[in-house]
Structures are given as C-alpha cells and as structure tokens.
Amino acid sequence: MARILVVDDEVGIRELLSEILYDEGHTVELAENAAEARAARMRMRPDLVLLDIWMPDTDGVTLLKEWGSQGLLDMPVVMMSGHATIDTAVEATRIGAVDFLEKPITLQRLLKTVSSGLARGRFTTPKTAAMTSAATPRPLDTSGVFKREEPPVIEPLPEVDQSLLGDISLDQPLRDARDAFERVYFEYHLANENHSMTKVSDKTGLERTHLYRKLKQLGIESRKRGS
Known part of the structure; x- marks a missing residue:
C-alpha cells in the first residue's frame, strides 16, 4: 500500500479523503496548508500527493513550482479544485502535476486517479536522471573496459510463523x-x-x-x- 499526502484547507475534504484512502489500505498524512505540506514532504517522500489549488497561505500551483525548483517533485502530484480554470489545470500539468481532480470528487474518480498516479511509481525528471547518471559512472575493470554488472542476488523470503x-x-x-x-x-x-x-x-x-x-x-x- 502507498503513503499519500492530502493537502487541503477544508477539514471536511481532508477527513473524507483520509477515510476513503485509509479504507483502501493506504497510509494517509494530512496537511491543511502549504506550510504543513512542506514539513510533511521533508519528513518523508510520499508515494502520491493530492494537492488543493486554492489555499489561504500559498496556493497549490505555487507550491508545486517550489517543489519543482528545489528538486523535490519526485513523486506524482494530483491537483484538486472546485473553481480552477482549464488554463490553471494546464499550467499545473506543465509544471509537473500528473492529473487533476475537480470537486466535488466522486469515489470512483478518486480511486481511479489515485491508482493511475501510483502506477507511475517513483520517477525523476530528465534533469535529475542525467545528474544521477553523470555522478555514478559504471566501474572499470583492470583493462579499462566497463565491467558487466551482475544482476542482484534475490534472497528467498522467510517463511511466516502462522502462530x-x-x-x-x-x-x-x-x-x-x-x-x-x-x-x-x-x-x-x-x-x-x-x-x-x-x-x-x-x-x-x-x-x-x-x-x-x-x-x-x-x-x-x-x-x-x-x-
């Protein structure tokens, strides 16, 4: 199951989404504003973020840009709003959001969007991937030729004690x-x-x-x- 961060200034929305996602087996962390969302993101990397656009301190699109500029946008982010325009949704997608949920959010739409977002799994931006590749060159053997990387050894899972x-x-x-x-x-x-x-x-x-x-x-x- 996944770790999901829900960011919304409306307590009713937070509780509703938390209950649904918890019942689906996910671990849910809640934030009512951008400050709490920043703190939660620094504590752990969520597998998915549901981020409201209209919030009193910092709006969701601004927070999305902030995470992107700081290299913290390495998880799928789904934007949420009941008043956003198409231009806002397009901008959020351009910045890095993977999807958009329009309020009121239906159960079927929520579960489908969360499932789709989680299916993307852990991803990095092209810039991050290039930096990682440059920082970790393949090892050379004594002749100066690249070593062939051996596949990792997979240990068998231990048996579960039913008692x-x-x-x-x-x-x-x-x-x-x-x-x-x-x-x-x-x-x-x-x-x-x-x-x-x-x-x-x-x-x-x-x-x-x-x-x-x-x-x-x-x-x-x-x-x-x-x-």
Missing part, C-alpha cells in the same frame, strides 16, 4: 486480512484504555470521528464505550 498471526489467515483476500488485523488491533486498545475513546484516539492516531466510523465498519460499534 504469530493468531486466527488471521494469510490465505484470505488482503482487505479481509486487514480487517481481521484491525479488529484485533482496536479491540486490544479499547480493552487497554478501558474503552475511553479519547485515549484510544490518541493511541491510534485517528481523529474521534474517523475512529467511530472505523469501529462501526469493523462490527464493534455495539460495544459499550466511554468517552
């Missing part, structure tokens, strides 16, 4: 296995924190609204929980 997984089967679809794990995970924290939603929210790093929805989705909404 460590409890009742979670690895033979089931990923979504079912993830739900089974999350059910055990949240049951553990609920019991550990005496069903205090505030404490469980802090422990798991989920906002309370998202936490309630997740518990309901996992079928444990009927349990008695304190606040």
